[in-house]
Amino acid sequence: MSHSSAEIDFCTQSCQHGIRLDGRACEDFRPLELELGLIAQASGSARLHLGSTDVIVGVKAEVGAPLREHPDCGRLQATVEMSSCASPEYEGRGGELWGLQLAQALEASLVPEHPEKGGGGLDLRSLSIIPGKAVWLLYVDALVLNDGGGVLCVCVCVALAALSNTRVCVCVFTMGGGAGEGDAAEPEIELEDDEEGEGGRPLQGVAEVPLIVSLGQVDNAVVVDPTCLEEQCAASVMHIAANARGEVCGVQQSGRQGVDPAALVALMERGAAAGSEVLASLHAYFKQAPQQGT
Amino acid sequence: MLILFKNKRVIPYSMSRADGRGNEEFRAAFLKTKVLNQAKGSCYIELDQTKVMVGVFGPRQEERKFGFSETGRLNCEVRLTSFAAGAGMNKQMQMAAERNMSAALEQALTPSVLLDRFPKAVMDVYVMVLESDGSHVGAATTAASTALADASCELFDMVPACHVVRVNGSLLLDPTSSEEALSDGSVLLALQPSTNEVTQLNMTGSWSAAERRAALELAMGGCAQLKEVMRSTLLEAAATAPAS
Numbered sequence: 001m002s003h004s005s006a007e008i009d010f011c012t013q014s015c016q017h018g019i020r021l022d023g024r025a026c027e028d029f030r031p032l033e034l035e036l037g038l039i040a041q042a043s044g045s046a047r048l049h050l051g052s053t054d055v056i057v058g059v060k061a062e063v064g065a066p067l068r069e070h071p072d073c074g075r076l077q078a079t080v081e082m083s084s085c086a087s088p089e090y091e092g093r094g095g096e097l098w099g100l101q102l103a104q105a106l107e108a109s110l111v112p113e114h115p116e117k118g119g120g121g122l123d124l125r126s127l128s129i130i131p132g133k134a135v136w137l138l139y140v141d142a143l144v145l146n147d148g149g150g151v152l153c154v155c156v157c158v159a160l161a162a163l164s165n166t167r168v169c170v171c172v173f174t175m176g177g178g179a180g181e182g183d184a185a186e187p188e189i190e191l192e193d194d195e196e197g198e199g200g201r202p203l204q205g206v207a208e209v210p211l212i213v214s215l216g217q218v219d220n221a222v223v224v225d226p227t228c229l230e231e232q233c234a235a236s237v238m239h240i241a242a243n244a245r246g247e248v249c250g251v252q253q254s255g256r257q258g259v260d261p262a263a264l265v266a267l268m269e270r271g272a273a274a275g276s277e278v279l280a281s282l283h284a285y286f287k288q289a290p291q292q293g294t
Numbered sequence: 295m296l297i298l299f300k301n302k303r304v305i306p307y308s309m310s311r312a313d314g315r316g317n318e319e320f321r322a323a324f325l326k327t328k329v330l331n332q333a334k335g336s337c338y339i340e341l342d343q344t345k346v347m348v349g350v351f352g353p354r355q356e357e358r359k360f361g362f363s364e365t366g367r368l369n370c371e372v373r374l375t376s377f378a379a380g381a382g383m384n385k386q387m388q389m390a391a392e393r394n395m396s397a398a399l400e401q402a403l404t405p406s407v408l409l410d411r412f413p414k415a416v417m418d419v420y421v422m423v424l425e426s427d428g429s430h431v432g433a434a435t436t437a438a439s440t441a442l443a444d445a446s447c448e449l450f451d452m453v454p455a456c457h458v459v460r461v462n463g464s465l466l467l468d469p470t471s472s473e474e475a476l477s478d479g480s481v482l483l484a485l486q487p488s489t490n491e492v493t494q495l496n497m498t499g500s501w502s503a504a505e506r507r508a509a510l511e512l513a514m515g516g517c518a519q520l521k522e523v524m525r526s527t528l529l530e531a532a533a534t535a536p537a538s
Contacts, residue, residue, distance in 0.1 A: 068382075069382060097393070100393060101394070101397060104390060104393075104394060108498070113478075113498065113499070114478075117478075120499075120500065238495075243500065247500040247501070247502065248497065248500065248501050249498075249499065249500045250496075250497055250498050250499075251495055251496065251497035252495075252497075253401065253492070253493075253494055253495045253496070254401055255401075255405075256404060256405055257405050257493075258405045258485075258486050258489065258491025258492055258493040259491060259492050259495075260490065260491060260492070261490065261492055261510060261514065264492055264495060264510070265506065265507060268506060269503065
């Protein structure tokens with residue numbers, strides 16, 4: 001959505017004075033509303049409102065074959081759909097490219113680059129049922145209902161919330177379905193039916209998943225969590241992935257102008273600090289949140 | 295005109311890399327412009343086994359669907375040949391990698407182009423990665439920037455780009471694909487050296503504050519080296535061009 005030069009100028013001036021157009025200070029996030037477990041048929045789900053940006057994520061767990069390179073690791077596949085009602089430019093196939101890029105960013109932040117080593121994201125090795133034959137496949141589907149800026153942060157945050165809420169069934173497998181011939185027989189997998197409503201077991205490694213924080217450089221001011229208009233005013237926007245320990249796990253830059261390297265380093269420090277704060281409060285909420293489906 | 299640039303260090307203090315380079319040494323970089331007849335500007339880069347070809351067309355008329363715009367647009371399209379994409383990649387993954395590279399290139403190059411000099415028009419940059427032995431995104435950015443200059447596109451500055459990876463705690467500049475596979479953190483930096491502005495920074499893996507600074511400084515030094523190669527290539531090409 002394009003804004004007039006007068007609007008952009010007004011927004012830039014207000015950021016210089018330290019008060020943004022919605023009344024926030026430069027380092028404030030928009031109010032965050034999180035809802036867990038709203039989709040009954042999904043293994044895990046969450047919906048997040050960050051100001052006006054609204055994203056809903058559902059996670060489905062299915063049994064499938066692992067990749068040849070990582071035979072004892074589960075798999076995660078993310079898709080992001082930009083709903084046409086979010087913005088007129090997403091009508092038809094307009095939002096497809098942006099959705100693909102967001103899905104790529106989501107996968108990169110949720111699972112580590114080398115899953116067999118562990119750490120840095122979801123523990124995919126714990127999703128293995130029979131190494132080399134059967135693993136859990138997690139399908140993370142995000143739907144962006146309203147785009148008010150900061151869609152990347154919100155997608156990662158709500159995907160993290162949905163994964164913390166996900167429960168996979170306990171698996172029982174029996175060797176040899178019919179005429180058992182020792183190792184030659186194919187094992188049968190039985191998913192334990194969950195009548196007591198205990199919900200299965202949660203996913204491992206959710207505490208390691210980083211959160212993405214966007215910081216916009218508007219002239220001399222640094223604004224945290226920029227809205228659509230502020231993203232347009234900013235010379236560049238840095239998306240910084242920070243984990244619970246305050247370490248920077250990934251950086252992505254987008255914008256029309258270059259950034260001074262010293263300012264870059266300062267932005268990364270700010271982003272890491274802000275990200276670990278938000279993560280701490282999120283995890284505190286997850287601990288005391290009610291279980292999926294109850 | 296052929297430019298061969300070899301950066302040999304006299305002090306072999308670190309022979310831990312497979313090809314005998316120091317940790318802060320570039321591979322032999324070879325750049326050549328005016329390699330494509332049909333393109334307005336073109337550049338071919340070779341960093342040992344990483345080979346990238348870039349062709350620039352434009353400014354051309356923009357498609358109608360984009361509507362009126364007071365500024366021009368830079369459109370980057372990257373193609374990976376099937377032998378450059380790697381053995382394990384299927385079509386989907388290759389297309390995803392191409393998309394990401396195209397977005398990365400646009401992000402790195404757009405701040406350097408004077409877009410308001412060609413309103414309602416588009417500058418097309420087509421990149422073909424012929425062979426990849428690591429650092430092909432940085433090589434593609436460097437070559438694309440040189441090709442834009444070769445196409446007489448008005449630029450604020452050249453944009454060299456390079457990669458730095460961390461393997462077992464030590465930082466390596468310009469990694470090969472085997473070094474990239476062993477790494478647990480990587481940095482891609484595209485810099486405008488004259489104005490000292492970073493146009494693109496991509497970091498993966500967890501980095502402490504001290505490591506971040508060291509990696510950024512190493513990458514900026516690498517970009518400064520590349521800038522000299524780009525300048526000498528363009529100057530030589532201009533010196534030997536037929537008078538028109």
